[in-house]
Amino acid sequence: MTSLAQPFHQPTDQPTDQPTDQPTNQLADQPLHPSVSPSVNHAQRPLILGVTGASGLIYAVRALKFLLAADYAIELVASKSTYMVWQAEENLRMPVEGLQQEQFWRQQAGVSDRGQLRCHPWGDVGANIASGSFRTRGMLVMPCSMSTVGKLAAGLSSDLLERAADVQLKEGRKLVIVPRETPFSLIHLRNLTTLAEAGARIVPAIPAWYHQPQSIEDLIDFVVARALDQFEIDCVPLKRWQGHLETGHLETGHLETSQLETSQSETSQSESEQG
Numbered sequence: 001m002t003s004l005a006q007p008f009h010q011p012t013d014q015p016t017d018q019p020t021d022q023p024t025n026q027l028a029d030q031p032l033h034p035s036v037s038p039s040v041n042h043a044q045r046p047l048i049l050g051v052t053g054a055s056g057l058i059y060a061v062r063a064l065k066f067l068l069a070a071d072y073a074i075e076l077v078a079s080k081s082t083y084m085v086w087q088a089e090e091n092l093r094m095p096v097e098g099l100q101q102e103q104f105w106r107q108q109a110g111v112s113d114r115g116q117l118r119c120h121p122w123g124d125v126g127a128n129i130a131s132g133s134f135r136t137r138g139m140l141v142m143p144c145s146m147s148t149v150g151k152l153a154a155g156l157s158s159d160l161l162e163r164a165a166d167v168q169l170k171e172g173r174k175l176v177i178v179p180r181e182t183p184f185s186l187i188h189l190r191n192l193t194t195l196a197e198a199g200a201r202i203v204p205a206i207p208a209w210y211h212q213p214q215s216i217e218d219l220i221d222f223v224v225a226r227a228l229d230q231f232e233i234d235c236v237p238l239k240r241w242q243g244h245l246e247t248g249h250l251e252t253g254h255l256e257t258s259q260l261e262t263s264q265s266e267t268s269q270s271e272s273e274q275g
Contacts, residue, residue, distance in 0.1 A: 038203060046073035046116070047231065048129050048139035048168075050161045053081020054180040056143040056205060057089055060109050062217065063142060063224045068106070068115030070235035075129050075136070077120040077161045079148065096121065122159045129164040137231055138174030139165055142224075144187050146181050152200075153191040168200075169213060175200040176230045178223065203227045211239040 045065065051060045067074055078094065078101075086094045090210060092108075095101045101119040106112055120127045128134040141148065141161070148162065157163040168175040178202050192202050203226055205217040225236035 024203065044073075045135055045137045045262050046075045046118075047137040047233075048142075048164055049074050049076045050139055050141040050165060051076070051078040051082050052141060052143060052145040052148045053079055053085050054143035054148075055089065055143035057082070057085055057086065057181070058178040058220055059142050059178060059205060059224060061105075063119075063140065063219050063228065064105060065109040065111055066221075066224065066228075067233070068109060068111040068117060068234045070233075071115050072233070072235070073116035075118050075120065076101075077127075077129065078122060079145075079159060079161050080122050081145070081147075082122075086253065110182065120160055122161060124160050125157075125163055127160055130160060130167065132147060132167050132171045136168075136173065138176070139168045140176045140178070140227055140231070141165060142176075142178035143180035144177045146179065146191070149179060149188065149191045149195065152177075153198075174231055176203055176227055177201070178203050178205055178227050180205045194260040201230045203230065211240055218230060 049060065049064060049067075051057065058154045064074065064076070083094050083096075086092045095104050098121065102117050105119065106117060120129065124130075129136065129139075148165075151158065151162050152165050152169075155166065165175055167173075175195075177192070177195060179188075179192065179202065184192075196202050203223070205223050207213070207222045211218070211222060213219045214220070221236050222238065225234075225238040228234070228236060233251050
């Protein structure tokens with residue numbers, strides 16, 4: 001990067017017979033990648049991705065896949081329990097060292113050379129994302145364990161992930177929590193309510209079926225897309241609901257409802273006669 005203290009020298013050795021209608025900046029003529037908007041610099045403010053020890057690491061992997069493929073900058077921090085979950089769910093050992101962990105996550109996401117990724121050790125509370133002066137898009141915690149939810153609701157910051165999440169709340173930035181637990185206890189619900197009241201967005205890992213999923217990945221990607229929607233990030237291929245655009249859908253629905261009501265009426269009449 002050129003220092004601001006260094007003067008900018010206008011080239012003086014350009015040929016004098018150069019046509020005046022030729023562009024002087026050749027970089028401006030190079031086409032941008034289709035996924036990169038010329039008016040948005042994704043690397044300007046990174047998104048923090050927090051991964052806890054909750055089951056469902058595939059949610060984090062799929063989110064990272066789409067974000068990196070769309071050239072976003074990601075600051076990733078995984079909790080201490082995440083190392084054990086990788087072994088339990090995938091029989092894989094996640095490296096501790098930052099550069100090795102970056103390669104590990106890129107390999108799992110299947111994106112080797114797109115976007116920007118920096119991985120932080122869970123105990124490095126002096127990292128950039130631990131300070132509110134480090135500007136970010138916000139933080140996505142996915143999947144989020146109930147232990148992490150409870151600590152965040154109580155204002156505790158025992159590791160870098162929790163500190164980074166706490167920073168988002170105190171700075172008024174977006175904090176999106178994707179809890180992966182079932183069923184919820186009353187304590188879980190109260191902790192989630194506390195976080196929602198503090199400004200966090202709660203996006204449970206609950207997929208829909210109106211987009212006609214054909215695989216487990218389709219169900220996972222729906223949750224990932226809805227979580228990223230909270231940051232105004234649209235990089236996940238998703239068949240979004242557009243409403244009933246054809247009257248045929250309404251007519252079919254009306255017909256099915258009528259048939260159901262007729263069947264229920266006949267059943268009630270039959271039961272009455274038997275009685």
